[in-house]
Amino acid sequence: MELRSIIEEINKEQQAVGGIKNVVWLAAGGSYGGFYPGDYFLNQEASEIRSRNITSNEFVKAPPAFVGKNTLAVICSMRGTPETIEAAKLAKKLGAATIALYVDESELTEICDYQIGYDSVAVDSSDFSKTNSAYGLKIAMLVMDVVEGYEHIELALENFKAVNNIYNQAVTKIRTKAIKWAIQNRESTSVHVMASGATFGAAYVFSICNIMEMLQIDSPTVNCCDFFHGPFEVIDEETSVFLLIGEGNNRSNDERADRFLKEFGGKKVFRLDAQDIGINKFDSKVSEHFNHLIFSPILNNVFMRELAYQIKKDYMTRTYMWKAQYN
Structure with a gap:
């Protein structure tokens, strides 16, 4: 399923509670750091969407009160880190829509509503416009465009090609x-x-x-x-x-x-x-x-x-x- 279509479908399903209002980025270690561009983008550019990047086990032990039925949880683990899987389970329990970013299929991909495979940043033959960080940034840009509009969306998407x-x-x-x-x-x-x-x-x-x-x-x-x-x-x-x-x-x-x-x-x-x-x-x-x-x-x-x-x-x-x- 095309990425914009996923975001549009989630936003439509959440219309009863006002559409996507919150985005949480859940991961551990390098995957957590890799979500920084998407989180930074929304915090800098969006006026209505709340965004927060949270390391997996912190979310499991202390989830923010705002996470609920108008939340998109973007969850990344290369191979299925146990605490990230637990974070995905909790996000779903709290009512959030979930997108898994992964390299190898695991319980994470079974749990989440949508799955997006990505190329590892550590592999020389990877397409570096399709790493976890790149997909996170693209998701952030598309969420903003779908929910409140982003004037540079076409320009940004074109720049991914470079x-x-x-x-x-x-x-x-x-x-x-x-x-x-x-x-x-x-x-x-x-x-x-x-x-x-x-x-x-x-x-x-x-x-x-x-x-x-x-x-x-x-x-x-x-x-x-x-x-x-x-x-x-x-x-x-x-x-x-x-x-x-x-x-x-x-x-x-x-x-x-x-x-x-x-x-x-x-x-x-x-x-x-x-x-x-x-x-x-x-x-x-x-x-x-x-x-x-x-x-x-x-x-x-x-x-x-x-x-x-x-x-x-x-x-x-x-x-x-x-x-x-x-x-």
Whole structure:
């Protein structure tokens, strides 16, 4: 079923309670971070729709009171994470319409009302306009258009067609810089990742999934705006900082952080500018919302892999995941 048709059908079914009024994004780990673009889009662009991105087990233990029969729950798990399945069950129990985003079928796809298969961000042959983040963003844009209208919907949908080419060009362009960064950081015991606005989700996924989970290196994620309200106190000439400079309204906040780091940081400060990886090629009316779709796979598939090579780390190994009991 075509994506717009799914949204229109859900909105029609919920007309008795006023149509879609709320969207909740439910997932864990990288899938949770991957929903940042869709949630950010609705919070920035929509005037009537309430949106909230919630990690699965937090939703299970403390679901927001607004979740009910006028809610769309978009739920993502690559292979069927148990707590995400529980979140889907609860969303349905509370009356929400449910859409599952998945790679492998699981109990999640059995539970949810609609199912959308996506391409993994970590697979080189993927269509990067069809990742979980891309589908989340597209769902957000279509929900807004169906419910209250979105003046740039056709332009935005057209720009999705450019995602794959921009990503592939960025991989080639940025690899040399990624190798230099990895060599410079092969002895680092901590890597601070900084971003703001529409890029923050990509920074978060890079920290918790790529650097901490896959490489087992400590990695705090810092919002460029809050950097000046505490975190900048740890900066010295040896601090490893990976700064994302995004496209859009918050670019000036990233640039402010960059000015400070140029003055007080050292040789281990690295800047990855959206313009260096082609995000400025998207139309300026919508480019802000495409930051994550290029940043996140570049960070995973180029920077993480290059650092793994330099530290001689098999990034598929884990200490606790899939081994220790934590339920």
